[in-house]
Amino acid sequence: MPNQAQALVLLSGGQDSTTCLALALEEFPNGVHALAFDYxxxxxIxxxxxxxxxxxAGVPLQILDTRWLAGLSTNALTDPTLPITHLDGKLPSTFVDGRNLFFLSLAAVIAKQKNIHTLYTGVCETDFSGYPDCRADFIQSLNxxxxxxxxxxxxIATPLMWLTKGETVLLMQKLGHLDWYAHTHTCYEGIRPGCRQCPACLLRLKGFEDAQLKDPLEYRAVTP
Amino acid sequence: MPNQAQALVLLSGGQDSTTCLALALEEFPNGVHALAFDYxxxxxIxxxxxxxxxxxAGVPLQILDTRWLAGLSTNALTDPTLPITHLDGKLPSTFVDGRNLFFLSLAAVIAKQKNIHTLYTGVCETDFSGYPDCRADFIQSLNxxxxxxxxxxxxIATPLMWLTKGETVLLMQKLGHLDWYAHTHTCYEGIRPGCRQCPACLLRLKGFEDAQLKDPLEYRAVTP
Structure with missing residues (x-):
């Protein structure tokens, strides 16, 4: 008989949610399920x-089809014709209105069905992405x-909410799974392993620099 | 140039949401849009x-495809193989986990795009349906x-929250649109105009009885 699931981790394939997966497994070694969204x-990638x-990690992953989300609003993450911009004082063009609202609500319904009482999400205020649905006050209200x-x-557990990227990297090392980062995807340009130039790649690189650790991702040489 | 939309009414085709539509038009005579969900x-019907x-009513209606909701959990409103039951102390089997959570969240994203700041929903605590996502504390938290x-x-305007069905009927008469009720659908059994026997039909009939008004719906004769 399979172990009873105790925690559901929202896994995007990025660094933060992968760290949450490691944390969840630390707390519930045999009771973690993962959920990803095809939006x-x-x-x-x-x-x-x-x-x-x-x-x-040895956990079952459910990929939920939420492509209806792409039709709700127009943004650069789902519309390849829009450039990715981060303008001061405006929401970044990568913002999908209500993305975490829907992801966490869907996860909650699925968790209830599985009799799971803990959701893990890697949302983080510290990286200043400007997404209102990554902030602590929103998560608390949604909970x-x-x-x-x-x-x-x-x-809704948000263990990374107040950590810097450097602190998250150090946490993952402490958990003994820094090597998992070799498989995470960060680059906004969709380049694998990473372009080293987009805001997401730069944030990641700074995190490893601050942690004084080497990123297990093997970057390509870049010609600007 | 069309009038600027000012209110978005969640219209299910039932009595309560139709009353909300009339109320919204009273407040915003030329600025109402309606939204229905195909879930x-x-x-x-x-x-x-x-x-x-x-x-x-002369308002544009958008029908949003939310059939993905049916796959999320199992219930009698979307699964014809389940009987409709209302057991004391348990959620009714017609409960779709998170239905109003998703409907209102979707409506909010659409409202934002239309620069609309008021949503109308006909949720009501008074009819004791037992749906947690119809309660005032939930709506306030979601807002x-x-x-x-x-x-x-x-x-999120919930003008019917504390009205009895009888009071809602009287309100609709006062608004001058009692005749619209001839087109609303109430019956849980999907019978048009209504079976007169299911909990929803009985609640409707009692509302007209309490209001001492005649339901404009022409019921069929029923053979029990």
Missing amino acids: GQRHR ELEQAQKIANI QTLNLGLAYTLK | GQRHR ELEQAQKIANI QTLNLGLAYTLK
């Missing part, structure tokens, strides 16, 4: 990497809303 | 009636969650 993201990471609406007690 | 409901009502997550100021 028509521009870079399909994210889902492939999520599957690889789930396999390495209450989900518990009321589903008549079920869930805890 | 794989057992009774397609609901969507047809919603379209008829929107036509009569805050949406405003935080979308970085946008929305108001």
Whole structure:
């Protein structure tokens, strides 16, 4: 008989959610399930990497089709014709309105069905991405809303909320899974292993620099 | 140039949401849009009636495909193999986990795109349906969650929250649109105009009885 699931990790294939997966396994060694979302993201490599990471971690991964989300609003992550911009004082063009709202709500319904009471998400205020649905006040409010609406007690765990990227890297080393980062996908340009130039790659590189550790990802040489 | 939309009404084709439509038009005579959800409901007649009502009211109706919701959990409204039961102390089997959570969240994203700041929903605690996502505390919490997550100021109006069905009927008469009720769909059994025996039909009939008004719906004769 399979072990009873105790935690559901939202796994995007990126560094933060992979760290959450390692943390969840530390707390529930045999009770972790993972959930990824196919929302028509521009870079399909994210889902492939999520599957690889789930396999390495030995947890079942469910990929939920949420491509309807792409039709709801227009943004650069799902529309390849839009450039990726980060303008001061404006929401970044990578913002999908309500993305985490829907992801966490869907995860909550699935968790309830599996009798799971803990959701892990890698959202983080510290990286200043400007996404309102990554902020602690939103997550806290959503947690209450989900518990009321589903008549079920869930805890949304956000262990990385106040960590810098450097601290997250050090945490992963402490958990003994820094090697999993070789399979995470970070680059906004969809280049594998990474372009080293987009805001996401630069944030990742700075994290390893701050942690004084070597990124296990083998970057290509870049010709600017 | 079309009038700027000011309110978005969640229109199910039922009595309560149709009353909300009339109320919204009272407040915003030329600025109301309506939104219905195709979530794989057992009774397609609901969507047809919603379209008829929107036509009569002269408001544009968008029907959003949310059939993915039917796959999320198992329940009697979307699964014709399950009987409709209302057991004391348990959630009714017609409960779709998170239905209003998703409907209102989707409506909020669409409202933001249309620069609409008011959502109308006919949810009501008074009819004791036992749905946790129809309760005032849930709606209030969701309202805050949406405003935080979308970085946008929305108001979820629930004008029927504390009205009895009889009071709703009287309100609709006062608004001068009692005749619209001839087109609303109520019956859980999907019978048009209504079986007069299911809990929804009985609640409707009691509402008209309490209001001492005649239901404009022409019921069939029933052989028990």
